[in-house]
Amino acid sequence: MKDVSKFLSRRSFLTHTSCFGAYYALAQMIPLPALAETLGPQSNAASRVSQTPIVDKGFAVVRKIGNGLYATISDPSKGPTTLCNGGFLVGKDAAMLIEGFTTAGGAAFQMDALRMVSQVPVKGALDTHYHFDHSMGNAYYGANGVPLWAHANAAKRIVDSYSPLQGADKAAVLAPFEKLVKDAKNETEKAHAQSDLNAITTVYTIANGSVLGLPNRPIDPSKPTPVDLGGVTAVIESMPGHSGTDMIIRVPDQNVVYTGDLLFNGWYPVCFDEKATISGWRATLAKFAAMDKETVFVPGHGQICGQEGVATLREVFDDIAGQAEKMFKAGVPVAEAQQRYAVPDKFKNFPVFAWGFTIAPAIGKLYGEWQSK
Numbered sequence: 001m002k003d004v005s006k007f008l009s010r011r012s013f014l015t016h017t018s019c020f021g022a023y024y025a026l027a028q029m030i031p032l033p034a035l036a037e038t039l040g041p042q043s044n045a046a047s048r049v050s051q052t053p054i055v056d057k058g059f060a061v062v063r064k065i066g067n068g069l070y071a072t073i074s075d076p077s078k079g080p081t082t083l084c085n086g087g088f089l090v091g092k093d094a095a096m097l098i099e100g101f102t103t104a105g106g107a108a109f110q111m112d113a114l115r116m117v118s119q120v121p122v123k124g125a126l127d128t129h130y131h132f133d134h135s136m137g138n139a140y141y142g143a144n145g146v147p148l149w150a151h152a153n154a155a156k157r158i159v160d161s162y163s164p165l166q167g168a169d170k171a172a173v174l175a176p177f178e179k180l181v182k183d184a185k186n187e188t189e190k191a192h193a194q195s196d197l198n199a200i201t202t203v204y205t206i207a208n209g210s211v212l213g214l215p216n217r218p219i220d221p222s223k224p225t226p227v228d229l230g231g232v233t234a235v236i237e238s239m240p241g242h243s244g245t246d247m248i249i250r251v252p253d254q255n256v257v258y259t260g261d262l263l264f265n266g267w268y269p270v271c272f273d274e275k276a277t278i279s280g281w282r283a284t285l286a287k288f289a290a291m292d293k294e295t296v297f298v299p300g301h302g303q304i305c306g307q308e309g310v311a312t313l314r315e316v317f318d319d320i321a322g323q324a325e326k327m328f329k330a331g332v333p334v335a336e337a338q339q340r341y342a343v344p345d346k347f348k349n350f351p352v353f354a355w356g357f358t359i360a361p362a363i364g365k366l367y368g369e370w371q372s373k
């Protein structure tokens, strides 16, 4: 098949370029596991995470995970209001929100949750990266005078990626993906192509339902940015891997890390971005693994986890790379290798957001790294 990931580049959107039916087809496959399944009761990390949420709307819950630290955890199977995870940090003097989410309603939901626990001024809201599910609700912050922080390249990437979709002819945007479904050589390829069509339809629908809100507080990725909220001190750091604009926010004295999409807990990682780097991402995960063993991680997607969530994503990358390397060495062409990857039993319940957003581009990028050696 054709490399679907290349359709996702900006140029392709411009040149090739509803309803939520496709979203729900996608999201049914993304249930959220219970907290107890991902934070073993034996770990000290588990004891720091409140079992009772401060608010539960179905599509997301907010729970306390430390002193002044809260996590917003989405359940995509209950609707696209938030879709990704986020959270907020609350000190004596100020608060910091994390993520713009998929909709302005998602950002408003999180602001309301913050106001249930504190009335301090909001210093800013951080998009951990530019992707639609983390940024399409940004306009809420703009309308409420909340400074919007993000990697210095994030604003441009939002404009380049999503403004071409706004007002674009839906049939023209979807046609190449519909063709791939129609031309699929077998049931496996058809299922892969259908998952891509569902994902593209979702992105198109959400982009067209949104007022784009752009970050106005660019963060220099070359050095850590300290954030002092009064008694709660965090640091924002740039790390490579998922999107070329990835920022984590870390609270060192409480061993809590909000990873954005550099950590998918119990999911296949989304690797389609033209700036995603598999070797860079694996190096970032090695850094997470070297952090304190009691670290609590708030991943970009999936349940709150400890180090076991990091270890599992590293195993997923090892498995993709292992299968791909065998095929590479056997001379299997990349397009065929991208279709032939088999999800092993131990990961069979892991959501695959769409084949052409996850496994196919991971294999394509790995082939690229090996070919350039």
Ligand SMILES: [Zn+2]
Pocket (backbone or CB within 6 Å): 129, 131, 242, 243, 261, 270
């Ligand atoms: Zn992302």
